Amino acid sequence: MEPRRRPDGGPNGRVSRRGVARDSFALLVGTAANGILAYAFFALATRALGAADAAPVAQLWTLWSASAAVLTFPVQHWIIRTMQADGDAAAVRAALPRVTLLISGAAAAVAAVSWLAREQLFLTGGAIFPLLAGAVTVGAFFVGLVRGRLAGVRRFVATGAVIAAENLLRVVLAAVVIVGGGGAVGFGVALALGGLAALAWPSAYRFSDVRDAPAATDGSPLAFLGGVAAGSLIAQLVLTGGPVVLATIGGAAEEVTALFIALALFRAPYLVTLGLVTQVTGALTNLISTGRERTLRRVRHGLAAAAVVGALAVGALGWSLGPLLITLVFGAGTSPPRAVVAVVAAATAIALANLVFTVLLVARGTSGALTTNWVAAVAVGAAALVVPVPPLARVAGAFLAAEVTALALMWWTEQRAARRVGVSGPAPAPSDRDAASRRPA
Secondary structure, eight states: OOOOSSOOOOOOSSSOOOHHHHHHHHHHHHHHHHHHHHHHHHHHHHHOOOTTTTTTHHHHHHHHHHHIIIIIIIHHHHHHHHHHSSSSSSSHHHHHHHHHHHHHHHHHHHHHHHHHHHHTTTTTOOSHHHHHHHHHHHHHHHHHHHHHHHHHOOHHHHHHHHHHHHHHHHHHHHHHHHHTTOHHHHHHHHGGGGGGGGGGOOGGSTTTTTTTSSOOOOSSSSHHHHHHHHHHHHHHHHHOOOHHHHHTTEEEOHHHHHHHHHHHHTTHHHHHHHHHHHOOOOHHHHHHHHTTTHHEEEEEEEEHHHHHHHHHHHHHHHHHHHHHHHHHHHOOTTHHHHHHHHHHHHHHHHHHHHHHOOOHHHHOOOOOHHHHHHHHHHHHHHHHSSSSHHHHHHHHHHHHHHHHHHHHHHHHHHHOOOOOOHSSOOOOOHHHHHHTTSSSO
């Protein structure tokens, strides 16, 4: 019987450099366009409604951002990893009824809680925005499903198009709302319907092309998704929650705004990388499944070294040019002190490495460790908040402490996982070249 063909390129799994460059470019363009269109949508909403009337839309937007971290990212990378490890989507198809039922329950819970807190959350009564909150949750799951299936068969150009199409549809619908004289509800509906852009790729959410017998899996998909979702959510809170923490511990209003701006500026490379790692999950899973631990060791050490060097370099750049750049982009009086900019820049650089380490641990199948690592990182960051320095410096230092702690724990977890493979797993290949030559045709 002929071995199953892996969803990783040609018959021997090789992908040309030109193909890799094309795929990377497509993901880069799709992610960048998605970010620009996101700002365009919200700019249309605020200009059409005004700051006060746009508040419900802003809250719904926040819920969508959280759903992307909790659902889109985990579902997408779970599918990529499973397809790469098993060679097809049979295990995904077998697990989808349970996963879909869980997501449906979560969407209903989000809608119910949003309805109970509608006055505080959306500053308005009625059921429409709570229902839209549930719809946003379902949409985030659907987008993750489509992106994961496309990336699982290395259709990265289409994946990049899906990434961009979601917010492109929102912008188009927002324009329709403006022309039609709609209000906040219209913009809320436009936001909730963005995920329907993925309907343009019907092959990505149909699983009739896979065999009925599921492939062997290494653990519960629900537990795996839960670990990735919890770790991803905590990581996002560490990355974006500084202004809220600063306001809580007594920071001045202008300091809160300045910290928000600095985080937004230096987070831009992170957002781009978030799209590019779609291409990395399958490649890392392939290295793991073929026993190429020498290459993975180089990846682990190289990533840690790049994080340290990058943090120092970006921190120096933030010290020297950060305040000037923030002032040029956002106006006078918007930049935090030079030292705070440097710390925020360095911490964000380390967050990039933590994102790639997250994908590496997902490829390893050790998703549960992500939650543990980030809980420990938050504990260290919280301890840093008691340092007797001004509130703004305290929050920036806590951000850096949490990211550094997460980096160390990610490296340690990956090293332990590699050692377990050497002790109890299949014997590693004598060399990467030999391992590659024995891959199924």
